[in-house]
Amino acid sequence: MAKLALLRQAGLSWQLARRYRATRHSNAFIRFISASSTIGIALGVAVLILALSVMNGFEQALKDRLLAVIPHVELQAVDAQIMDWPAKLQHLSQHPEVTASAPFIKSNGILRQGQQVKGAMIRGIELDAERQITNFEQYLTEGDIASLDGRSIVLGQGVADALSVRAGDQLQLMLPQFRPDGRLASSQTVVLTVTAIIQVGGQLDYQQVWVDSSALAGWLKMPTDSVHGFAFQLEDLFAAPRIARELGMLSDDYVYLQDWMRTQGHLYQDIQMVRTIVYLVLALVIGVACFNIVATLVMAVREKESDIAILLTMGLAPAAVIRTFMWLGWLNGLIGTLSGAVIGWLLSRYIEPIFVWSTELTGTSLLDPNIYFIDFVPSLFLWTDLVWTVLIALVLSLVATIYPAWRASKTLPAAVLGQK
Numbered sequence: 001m002a003k004l005a006l007l008r009q010a011g012l013s014w015q016l017a018r019r020y021r022a023t024r025h026s027n028a029f030i031r032f033i034s035a036s037s038t039i040g041i042a043l044g045v046a047v048l049i050l051a052l053s054v055m056n057g058f059e060q061a062l063k064d065r066l067l068a069v070i071p072h073v074e075l076q077a078v079d080a081q082i083m084d085w086p087a088k089l090q091h092l093s094q095h096p097e098v099t100a101s102a103p104f105i106k107s108n109g110i111l112r113q114g115q116q117v118k119g120a121m122i123r124g125i126e127l128d129a130e131r132q133i134t135n136f137e138q139y140l141t142e143g144d145i146a147s148l149d150g151r152s153i154v155l156g157q158g159v160a161d162a163l164s165v166r167a168g169d170q171l172q173l174m175l176p177q178f179r180p181d182g183r184l185a186s187s188q189t190v191v192l193t194v195t196a197i198i199q200v201g202g203q204l205d206y207q208q209v210w211v212d213s214s215a216l217a218g219w220l221k222m223p224t225d226s227v228h229g230f231a232f233q234l235e236d237l238f239a240a241p242r243i244a245r246e247l248g249m250l251s252d253d254y255v256y257l258q259d260w261m262r263t264q265g266h267l268y269q270d271i272q273m274v275r276t277i278v279y280l281v282l283a284l285v286i287g288v289a290c291f292n293i294v295a296t297l298v299m300a301v302r303e304k305e306s307d308i309a310i311l312l313t314m315g316l317a318p319a320a321v322i323r324t325f326m327w328l329g330w331l332n333g334l335i336g337t338l339s340g341a342v343i344g345w346l347l348s349r350y351i352e353p354i355f356v357w358s359t360e361l362t363g364t365s366l367l368d369p370n371i372y373f374i375d376f377v378p379s380l381f382l383w384t385d386l387v388w389t390v391l392i393a394l395v396l397s398l399v400a401t402i403y404p405a406w407r408a409s410k411t412l413p414a415a416v417l418g419q420k
Helices: 002-022 028-069 085-092 159-164 213-219 237-250 263-301 305-313 319-360 383-409 415-419
Strands: 071-077 098-113 115-125 142-144 152-156 170-178 185-199 208-212 229-234 255-261
Touching: 028 142, 028 319, 028 383, 071 237, 085 098, 085 237, 098 159, 098 213, 115 159, 115 213, 142 152, 152 159, 159 185, 208 213, 213 383, 229 237, 263 319, 263 383, 305 319, 319 383
Parallel strands: 115 208, 152 185
Antiparallel strands: 071 229, 071 255, 098 115, 098 170, 098 229, 142 185, 152 208, 170 185
8 A cells, every 4th residue: 555655656756746837937037047948958968969960970980081091000211121021021020019011212392384383202112011910992082093003102191282294194203312421412303294183181181192113123223123111900999099100010020100190190199089078068068058947946836835835735745746847957957858869969970071062162171181090081970879878868867856856845835824
């Protein structure tokens, strides 16, 4: 019988909360505060879900786009070239966490086509080996990279735009020639055909071009079987700093240790920092909106004092009064949270086309490819982000109802009804 009575009182609390919410308050200010708390929670939840999805998208774009054409680890000779490189590369490639490797040659150069001049980093590659660590084909916009040979070159989209060239056009490449003491002696000029253009997005498209490594070695007059360094693809890209040190210890040459966390890690760290700041700030915004429920319930309790006193006189337990006003306040949080979750999910799904549409409409982009590594707003919605955001908002909403509901249960029927 006791359990049945509790269930009846629980049902009564829910019915009273629904009736109080449906009843038009005589005080318009209470309606305004109630609506503002619901709208504030909805906006906070929606923006938080959208922000987390965008941060997830940036992290995914960093992994899939930038790291698709940047090696995870590089070993580069300090003073001279690495001689007899095939045997050394094979030895280093036996590291259990290395999935692919390739040699490379680097040089600064100047590209010229007509009156257009562009400085760039020239990277000499062996195409078959480079394909194991670099996914060129995924970002190919023009031409065919398979035809890369000693008389051709692959350009980034930014370099191609700066020179106003397309696949099949010819351009001049000027390379520096150095004396044995390291001083500049002269320059070597070669005419190359643009065989392919790739567009990864961001600064890489404006900074680097690719040529055949054997041809570049000849232009730079490097010794036979010599390269500047080795590039590696790893099974776990976040282990790059540790594996770079291990590969350096295995190397017989004096080399610089480079890993993507050192060269591009600031991007990843910035994404994580912004994610944390955004989460904290918007969680506080949701908290502030939730605690507007406190003001709403305090005023509602003052307005319903007579009703509470009558119900207590008729035998309603104080615990039932607490549940009634907790339901009344929590409904605001529940409606706001669910509305915000739906809006946030829709925004995270359509933010990419919305950004493209706004860019086309205004003619300007918020993400300059000369500065950022991508020129679009990515989005990756994760259900875990939505679940945690909803749970946080619901818990904060529930906590905000406790004090006003407790104060309602402390109403003294004799004092209230004696004043009427």
